[in-house]
Amino acid sequence: MKRHHRGGMLFEMFGHNPQSIRDQMMRAALLVDRGVRTEILTKERPLLVVGAGAAGVAAALRAFRKHNISTILVEKEDRPFLRQLDSIRFVCPTQYDFPVSHWTKRWYPLDDGSDLPLRWKAARSQEIAVRWAKEFTDTFDAPDAGHRRFKSAAGAVFEFIPGASVEQISHNSENHSSSVTVDRDRARMTRWAGMIIMATGFGKERCAYPDDAPSAGHTTIKERFRSYNFWDADQIEEEIYVDKINRQFHAKGREHCTFVISGGGDGGLQDVLRLSFAKPALEIFQNAFARSEPLAREVIAALHCAEDQAHRALQIAGSDADRDQIIFELDQKHRELVDDIWDAKERHEKALAHLPEDLGHSKKRDFERHGEWRCALSERMKEDFAAQVVDPEPYALHFIYGETFTPCYALNRFLVLLLLKLSPEWLHEHRGVRLASVEGTGEHTCNDNADACFARDHKVKLSTGEEISAQVIVLRHGFYNTKGKPIRMKQDVLPYFIPEFENEPMAAQ
Numbered sequence: 001m002k003r004h005h006r007g008g009m010l011f012e013m014f015g016h017n018p019q020s021i022r023d024q025m026m027r028a029a030l031l032v033d034r035g036v037r038t039e040i041l042t043k044e045r046p047l048l049v050v051g052a053g054a055a056g057v058a059a060a061l062r063a064f065r066k067h068n069i070s071t072i073l074v075e076k077e078d079r080p081f082l083r084q085l086d087s088i089r090f091v092c093p094t095q096y097d098f099p100v101s102h103w104t105k106r107w108y109p110l111d112d113g114s115d116l117p118l119r120w121k122a123a124r125s126q127e128i129a130v131r132w133a134k135e136f137t138d139t140f141d142a143p144d145a146g147h148r149r150f151k152s153a154a155g156a157v158f159e160f161i162p163g164a165s166v167e168q169i170s171h172n173s174e175n176h177s178s179s180v181t182v183d184r185d186r187a188r189m190t191r192w193a194g195m196i197i198m199a200t201g202f203g204k205e206r207c208a209y210p211d212d213a214p215s216a217g218h219t220t221i222k223e224r225f226r227s228y229n230f231w232d233a234d235q236i237e238e239e240i241y242v243d244k245i246n247r248q249f250h251a252k253g254r255e256h257c258t259f260v261i262s263g264g265g266d267g268g269l270q271d272v273l274r275l276s277f278a279k280p281a282l283e284i285f286q287n288a289f290a291r292s293e294p295l296a297r298e299v300i301a302a303l304h305c306a307e308d309q310a311h312r313a314l315q316i317a318g319s320d321a322d323r324d325q326i327i328f329e330l331d332q333k334h335r336e337l338v339d340d341i342w343d344a345k346e347r348h349e350k351a352l353a354h355l356p357e358d359l360g361h362s363k364k365r366d367f368e369r370h371g372e373w374r375c376a377l378s379e380r381m382k383e384d385f386a387a388q389v390v391d392p393e394p395y396a397l398h399f400i401y402g403e404t405f406t407p408c409y410a411l412n413r414f415l416v417l418l419l420l421k422l423s424p425e426w427l428h429e430h431r432g433v434r435l436a437s438v439e440g441t442g443e444h445t446c447n448d449n450a451d452a453c454f455a456r457d458h459k460v461k462l463s464t465g466e467e468i469s470a471q472v473i474v475l476r477h478g479f480y481n482t483k484g485k486p487i488r489m490k491q492d493v494l495p496y497f498i499p500e501f502e503n504e505p506m507a508a509q
Contacts, residue, residue, distance in 0.1 A: 003490065004031060006198075008171030009040065009178040013055050013199040017407050017489040019266075021054050021084075022093040022108050026494050028059035028199065029116055033498070035195050036067045040176075043156070045194025046070040048180055050166055052080035054118065056199030057136055060158070061117035064139075070157045072191045074182050078163045080136055083201075084129035087231045092122035095282040096409040097496065099300040099307065103411075104282060111497050122280070125231070147184070161189075169196065203487050205229045206477035208448070209438040224448040225438040225458065227475045230267050232450065256395045260460050260468060262435045263476030264401030269412040271474050272399055276419055276427070278390050281411050288385035288418075292377040295341060299414075306333040307410050314491040323491070331404035331413070338417045344378035386422055398460075398468055400430040407489065436461040438473060 004011040004027075013027060035041040047063045049056045052075035063069040079085075093108035102110060106122040118135060120128045139158060140148040150158045164184035171178045179192040208226040261271050270281075277284050289296035310330040317323045340347065348371035355364060399420075405413050420429055437460070440446045444456040453473070460468040479487045 003492070008169075008173075009176060009194060010169065010171075010196045010198065013051075013059075013197060014202045015487055015490055016492050018096065018409065018492070018494065019202065019489065020093075020096055020409075021091055022096075023492075023494055024053075024055035024199075025058040025108070025116075025118065026498070027492075028055040028197070029062045029498050030494075031197060032059050032062045032067070032069075036063075036069070040195045041067065041069050042194065043068065043070070045177065046072060046157075046192075047195050047197065048072045048074065048178075048191055048193035049197045049199055050074045050180075051199035051201065052077075052160070052162070053083055053199060053201065054081065054132070056197070057081070057132070058116070058118050059197050059199060061136075061139065064152070064156055064158045065117060066115055068152065068154045068156045072159045072161065072180075072193065074164050074166060074180070075160070075162045076165050079133070080160075080162075081129040081132050083231045084125045085133070086233055087125040088233055089125045089231065090122070090280045091125050091128065092280060092282055093120060095122070095280065096411055098282075098285070098409070098411040099304045100496070102496065104286070106282075109498070114498060116498060122282075159191075203479040205479055206486070207450075207475040209435065209475065211477075212448075222448060223440070223446050225440070225446040225453055225473065226448050226450045227453070227473055228450045230476070257455070257472060258396040258398070258468065258470040260398045260400065260470040260473045261476070262400040262474070263478075264405040264408075265476060265478065266408040266412055267476035268399075268401065268474070269405065269408055269416045271476065272397070272416055272419070273412065275397060276390060276424075277388055279388065281415055284385075284388055284415055285411065287388055288381055291380040291384060295374070295377040295381055299337065299341065302337050303334070303410050303414060306330060306337075311491070311493055315493060317491075320488065327407055328404050334410075334413050334417055338414070338421050341378050342382065342418070342421045345375045348372070348375050382422070385418060389419075389422070389424060396426050396428060398428045398430060398470065400433050400435060400462065402434070403432045407491065430462060430464075430466075434463045435475070436463050441469070 003016065004013065006012050011031060013024060013031070016027065032041065032047065035047070039045075041047055041063060047060065047069050049060045049071065052060075052073055056073065056075075057080055060071045060073040064071045073080075092106055094103050094105045094110070097103040108120050109116045118132050120131065140150045140160070147162060148158075148160045152158070161182060161184060164182040166180060167183050167188065168181040169178060170181075177192055177194050178196050179190055180196060181188055181190045207229055208224050210224060212224060212226075259275060261268050261275075273281055273284065285296075289299070307330070310326055313326045314323060317326060351371065352368065355367065359367075405416070419427065423429075438446070439459055440453070440456065441459050442457045444453075444458070446453055446458075455471050458470050458473055460470050460473060462468070
C-alpha cells in the first residue's frame with residue numbers, strides 16, 4: 001500500500017510498471033483487499049473510486065461484491081470503459097507474462113475459481129469493453145449506467161456518479177477519513193469515505209511536437225504536430241493497413257507512404273510490430289517457432305532467467321542511474337540471444353574451427369551433429385518468422401529510439417529485435433537518435449489535430465541532422481503529470497494470482 005499512498009486516505013493507481021490492463025486490474029484488487037485487511041475499509045468506512053476504467057471498476061466491484069463494502073464510483077465521462085470502448089487494439093491478459101509458462105492462456109483471471117470481477121479473454125479492446133459494460137450495468141439491474149444507487153441484500157450500497165468532476169478532497173485526521181466534493185451538471189455533492197482510490201490513468205500522453213507539457217512552454221502553439229494517442233482508434237490497427245494506405249497513395253499518383261515511429265518503450269514497440277505483422281505478438285512468436293520447438297524452449301528459458309534477474313535487481317535499485325544500467329544489461333542479453341540464434345550457422349562454423357586438436361573423434365562428431373541440428377532449427381525459425389511479415393507494395397518504416405529500449409515487456413523487446421535482425425529493406429533503424437522536429441510540408445500545415453496530420457506530408461528532422469519525408473508519424477514518448485513533468489514509472493513485481501487470505505485485521509502497510 002505504501003507504493004500507492006499519497007497522503008491521508010488517498011491512494012493512486014498510476015505511475016507503476018508493468019502497466020497492462022490486466023496488471024492494473026490486479027493492482028486494484030490487491031489494493032482493495034489490503035484496505036479491508038488493514039481495516040481502512042469496513043462496513044462503516046466506504047470506498048470511493050475516481051475513474052471508471054478497467055482498474056477503477058475492478059476496484060469498486062471487488063469491494064462491493066467480495067467484501068460487502070459500500071462503494072462510490074465517480075467518472076468524468078457519461079459511461080465507464082470509454083477508453084477501451086473507443087479502441088480496436090488487440091489486447092491479451094497473459095501474452096506479456098512471456099516467458100512464464102502460462103503466457104499463452106489468453107484469459108483473466110488465470111484461476112477459474114477466482115471471484116475477481118470483469119473476466120475477459122484475448123480480443124479487440126472494444127469487444128472486451130462491451131462485455132464489461134454489460135456486467136457493470138447488470139450490477140444495477142438497469143439498462144444503462146446513468147447515476148445509480150443499488151443496495152445489496154447484505155446492506156452495502158453501490159453508487160455510480162457519471163459526468164462528474166472532483167472539486168475538492170479533504171482529510172479528517174481525527175477519524176482517518178476523507179470527504180470528496182464532486183460537481184455534476186453544476187450541482188455539487190459531497191461523499192465521505194474511509195479510502196479513496198484515484199484510477200484516472202497514467203497522465204497525459206506525450207505524443208505531440210513541440211511537446212505540449214506545460215513545463216515545455218509551448219502550450220499555445222497552433223502549428224503543433226500531433227499523433228494519435230495509444231488507445232485512439234488510429235486506423236493502423238486495421239488488418240494490413242500498409243496495403244490500404246499505399247493503394248490510397250497510388251490513386252493520387254504517389255509512390256508510397258513513409259511511416260515514422262519514435263519511442264523505444266512498449267507503445268513504440270507494439271506499433272512497430274502491428275505495422276510489420278498485422279497479428280498479435282503471441283501469434284508471431286508461436287508461428288515463428290512452430291517447427292523449432294526445442295529452440296523455443298531454449299529461448300524461453302534464457303529470457304526467463306534474464307527477466308527474473310532484472311526484475312529482482314530493479315526492486316533494490318537505489319537511483320535512476322542504477323535502473324538505467326539494469327535495463328541496459330537486460331537489453332544486451334536480449335540482443336545477444338537474438339544474435340546467437342540468428343547467426344547460429346556462422347557461430348557453429350567458427351566453433352568447429354576452434355575445437356581442441358586432442359578432442360576425440362566421437363566427441364567431435366557429436367558436437368558437429370548437435371550444431372547442425374541447432375542450425376537447422378534456427379533456419380526454420382528464420383523462415384517462419386520472415387513469412388509472417390506483411391509484404392505490401394514498397395513502403396518505408398523509420399524506427400527512432402535511444403541506445404536501448406526502455407522498460408518494456410519481454411515479448412515486445414524480443415520480437416522487435418528479431419525483426420531488426422531480419423532487416424527487411426523497408427525497415428530503417430535509427431538507434432541512439434532522438435526526434436529534433438516535425439513540421440507539415442507542401443499544402444499541409446499542422447494544427448494540433450491528429451486527424452488532420454494523419455497521412456499528410458511532413459518533414460521529420462533527427463538529432464543527427466538527417467531529414468525524412470513522412471506521412472504517418474507516431475510519437476510514443478511516455479507520459480507527463482498534471483505539473484507537466486515526465487513520469488518515470490516505478491517497477492513492481494505483481495502476483496499472477498490473487499492470494500486468498502483470511503480477512504483477519506493486520507497492521508497497516
